[in-house]
Amino acid sequence: MARYTIIGAGPVGALMGLMLARRGQRVCLIERRPDPRTAPPERGRSINLALAARGMVALEHAGVSSHIAPQMIAMPGRMVHDEQAALQFLPYGQNEREVIYAISRERLNRILIEAAAEHSDIELRFNTRCIDLDPQSGSLQLCDEDGGSPRNEPFEILLAADGAGSAVRGALVARGLARVDEQPLAHDYKELLIAAVERGAVAGYAFEPHALHIWPRGGFMLIALPNTDGSFTATLFLPRQGAHGFDRLGHGAAVRGFFQQQFADAAAVIADLEQQFALHPQSQLGTVYCEGWQAAGRVLLLGDAAHAIVPFHGQGLNCGFEDCRVLDRLLASDGQCASALAEFERERRPNTDAIAAMALENYVEMRDGVRSALFAQRKRLAAELEREFPGRFIPRYSMVMFHPEIPYAEAQRRGAQQQRVLDRLVERFGYEAAQPAARTYAQSLLDATGL
Numbered sequence: 545m546a547r548y549t550i551i552g553a554g555p556v557g558a559l560m561g562l563m564l565a566r567r568g569q570r571v572c573l574i575e576r577r578p579d580p581r582t583a584p585p586e587r588g589r590s591i592n593l594a595l596a597a598r599g600m601v602a603l604e605h606a607g608v609s610s611h612i613a614p615q616m617i618a619m620p621g622r623m624v625h626d627e628q629a630a631l632q633f634l635p636y637g638q639n640e641r642e643v644i645y646a647i648s649r650e651r652l653n654r655i656l657i658e659a660a661a662e663h664s665d666i667e668l669r670f671n672t673r674c675i676d677l678d679p680q681s682g683s684l685q686l687c688d689e690d691g692g693s694p695r696n697e698p699f700e701i702l703l704a705a706d707g708a709g710s711a712v713r714g715a716l717v718a719r720g721l722a723r724v725d726e727q728p729l730a731h732d733y734k735e736l737l738i739a740a741v742e743r744g745a746v747a748g749y750a751f752e753p754h755a756l757h758i759w760p761r762g763g764f765m766l767i768a769l770p771n772t773d774g775s776f777t778a779t780l781f782l783p784r785q786g787a788h789g790f791d792r793l794g795h796g797a798a799v800r801g802f803f804q805q806q807f808a809d810a811a812a813v814i815a816d817l818e819q820q821f822a823l824h825p826q827s828q829l830g831t832v833y834c835e836g837w838q839a840a841g842r843v844l845l846l847g848d849a850a851h852a853i854v855p856f857h858g859q860g861l862n863c864g865f866e867d868c869r870v871l872d873r874l875l876a877s878d879g880q881c882a883s884a885l886a887e888f889e890r891e892r893r894p895n896t897d898a899i900a901a902m903a904l905e906n907y908v909e910m911r912d913g914v915r916s917a918l919f920a921q922r923k924r925l926a927a928e929l930e931r932e933f934p935g936r937f938i939p940r941y942s943m944v945m946f947h948p949e950i951p952y953a954e955a956q957r958r959g960a961q962q963q964r965v966l967d968r969l970v971e972r973f974g975y976e977a978a979q980p981a982a983r984t985y986a987q988s989l990l991d992a993t994g995l
């Protein structure tokens with residue numbers, strides 16, 4: 545029986561701890577923040593997440609999905625709000641199983657910590673920060689957040705789930721054991737709460753709750769995901785600078801004016817917009833590309849610590865949860881921990897590179913592509929081809945969100961081939977692929993590409 549030290553009791557660290565403990569391993573979870581079961585969530589950093597199949601499968605594997613399910617709200621499609629506040633609903637999948645789910649990150653994390661706390665093989669230590677570590681000697685430097693001097697502790701196997709700014713990754717890079725390339729996005733984000741609206745005696749949702757709302761405006765966008773209490777968490781994504789940049793929104797009147805002009809229906813339901821805007825942090829986004837996730841056969845990076853991505857495919861956490869499942873499988877099947885850790889990077893990195901690229905592409909699709917009438921037509925045609933050629937043509941979005949059995953890298957490769965099939969089909973038959981000749985042509989294109 546091995547002893548695992550996990551740095552970071554965020555969602556990935558907590559889930560990994562649960563999976564290991566289920567197989568009888570001893571786990572110590574070390575987290576710099578206070579215990580989420582008793583501490584209030586940070587204001588303006590609630591992050592409302594979209595969970596999809598990869599995340600759900602991992603939660604199921606850890607035996608916690610039934611605890612999470614009551615907190616989830618199904619979102620079967622996007623609700624696009626145009627400049628005139630006209631709405632268009634675009635389904636994500638083909639049936640009621642192909643939906644994504646909104647859940648509060650803070651609540652999800654709390655449920656995982658509660659489950660971990662019930663496990664006798666898991667020790668939880670909050671308010672404890674990892675400052676440094678030496679993989680060769682297996683020694684870890686920690687300090688208490690409420691004061692006290694740093695102290696050293698030995699570790700046997702250390703898993704780093706300490707997020708995008710990982711201190712463990714920093715320690716590996718400083719020792720020349722890993723290389724990192726951090727690519728910031730030129731766009732930042734800010735969270736805003738759309739409170740439940742009073743309708744007579746009862747409070748209700750300001751917009752349709754079963755949808756991911758998007759206000760795409762070309763170079764920027766607003767999105768909103770529902771919460772179980774009737775509110776929405778909205779996130780504004782803007783360039784840091786420029787005509788529609790955060791730098792132009794320095795005072796309340798400018799914020800209100802911008803919202804009224806760009807997102808009038810949202811502006812109408814955020815009474816305290818100016819106050820929220822001033823109070824909530826403006827946060828950065830970016831992609832972390834790292835090589836050398838494991839060191840000395842006993843240290844491994846996972847989740848955002850290894851591969852943080854931009855949030856536009858709603859996959860960062862889903863991918864981190866998938867990491868846990870893959871690592872758990874490798875550790876269970878390989879008696880040698882060191883080789884399992886090395887294999888983890890070999891298997892995962894091509895896939896995490898693929899989702900990093902697809903997430904960046906999806907920003908353009910969300911803020912811009914969805915505005916075009918051709919976008920909806922193309923989506924419809926892709927869905928038609930999926931029905932016509934099940935298993936052979938699956939829209940890339942669906943492969944990523946609803947098909948965990950298809951690795952990200954394969955989804956990216958097949959997605960590119962399918963794009964070419966769609967292009968050639970549209971070139972010859974337009975968007976009316978239902979006619980028999982178009983079907984025969986589509987089949988010949990799929991045969992030719994080996995799909």
Ligand SMILES: Cc1cc2nc3c(=O)[nH]c(=O)nc-3n(C[C@H](O)[C@H](O)[C@H](O)COP(=O)(O)OP(=O)(O)OC[C@H]3O[C@@H](n4cnc5c(N)ncnc54)[C@H](O)[C@@H]3O)c2cc1C
Pocket residue numbers: 551552553554555556557574575576577591592593594595649672673674675705706707708710711712733779846847848849855857858859860861862863864
């Ligand atoms: C605006 C936004 C929207 C997003 N939407 C989605 C979405 O819809 N779907 C999706 O799948 N993903 C989404 N993501 C991504 C998702 O939030 C991350 O991928 C996920 O939180 C990563 O989990 P993690 O446990 O690896 O890291 P984190 O969530 O960052 O957790 C790391 C933990 O480590 C702790 N820690 C850090 N440093 C130390 C240290 N030195 N010592 C001890 N503890 C430490 C932190 O306090 C934290 O608890 C979104 C992200 C953002 C920013």
